[in-house]
Amino acid sequence: MTDQTHTDASTEGQQAGGDLFNTAAGWVLFAAGLGLGFAILSDKYFHGSTPERPEELGYVIEGVEDESGGAAVEMTMAEALTLVTIEQGEKVYAKCASCHTIAPGGANGVGPNLHNIMGASVGARSGFAYSSGMSAKGGQWGWEEMNAWLKRPSAYVEGTKMSFAGLSKIEDRAAVALFMNGPDGALQLPEFTPPAAETSEEAADEAAVEQAEANQNDAEATSQATAEAEA
Numbered sequence: 001m002t003d004q005t006h007t008d009a010s011t012e013g014q015q016a017g018g019d020l021f022n023t024a025a026g027w028v029l030f031a032a033g034l035g036l037g038f039a040i041l042s043d044k045y046f047h048g049s050t051p052e053r054p055e056e057l058g059y060v061i062e063g064v065e066d067e068s069g070g071a072a073v074e075m076t077m078a079e080a081l082t083l084v085t086i087e088q089g090e091k092v093y094a095k096c097a098s099c100h101t102i103a104p105g106g107a108n109g110v111g112p113n114l115h116n117i118m119g120a121s122v123g124a125r126s127g128f129a130y131s132s133g134m135s136a137k138g139g140q141w142g143w144e145e146m147n148a149w150l151k152r153p154s155a156y157v158e159g160t161k162m163s164f165a166g167l168s169k170i171e172d173r174a175a176v177a178l179f180m181n182g183p184d185g186a187l188q189l190p191e192f193t194p195p196a197a198e199t200s201e202e203a204a205d206e207a208a209v210e211q212a213e214a215n216q217n218d219a220e221a222t223s224q225a226t227a228e229a230e231a
């Protein structure tokens with residue numbers, strides 16, 4: 001009897017424990033279900049998992065893009081050359097020095113010696129084995145040629161051996177070209193007239209023409225008035 005009671009009590013106890021466990025597990029499941037539900041809902045409304053590009057970008061940088069919406073308009077080599085120094089060019093040249101020497105009579109390395117290269121014939125240094133593309137290029141190294149070459153060597157000379165990606169900034173290309181031109185400036189700098197100066201000159205010309213026309217009208221009016229008075 002006592003045993004019986006004991007057994008009953010223990011079964012009850014176990015059952016109570018089991019119920020408590022089931023209840024707790026139920027709440028945990030419920031909470032997990034809620035969480036999942038919210039995750040699905042919020043994903044549906046906020047598209048958190050799929051990055052989207054806004055229809056209009058939040059910022060527009062003035063003066064960088066041209067009217068046609070194309071790429072940024074780069075300044076000319078002539079203008080860039082007025083903004084840089086030989087010293088800046090020497091710093092840029094550090095990127096070239098692993099393959100090139102520039103001292104007079106310097107040895108050819110991975111690339112040819114570059115002493116007095118500005119104004120010199122393209123692909124014509126003695127003792128250097130150029131790629132066939134470079135050998136066939138022809139012409140001289142002027143400012144524009146050097147600008148195009150250093151921007152993207154692989155595009156300027158197809159199959160070039162110069163494995164150098166290029167200098168993306170025109171100021172860097174201008175500076176290194178100025179440095180290669182040397183302190184004595186073997187090649188003359190291209191002429192550059194700032195556009196602002198041209199405009200004010202044109203404006204002055206226009207004003208002068210208008211003034212002359214006005215004077216002429218005045219003179220005509222005066223002579224007409226004199227003629228009328230005389231009649």
Ligand code: HEC
Nearest residue numbers: 095096099110111122123124130131134160161162163164
């Ligand atoms: C990884 C090596 C390497 C680097 C870095 C390099 N060059 Fe060159 N360069 C070459 C090679 C190789 C050639 C020959 C190209 C050919 O034959 O196609 C060459 C050719 C040239 C030429 C043509 C020379 C001629 O005789 O007509 C110029 C100019 C030149 N490099 C300038 C530069 C400048 C300026 C830089 C740095 C901004 C630079 N290179 C960086 C390897 C290099």
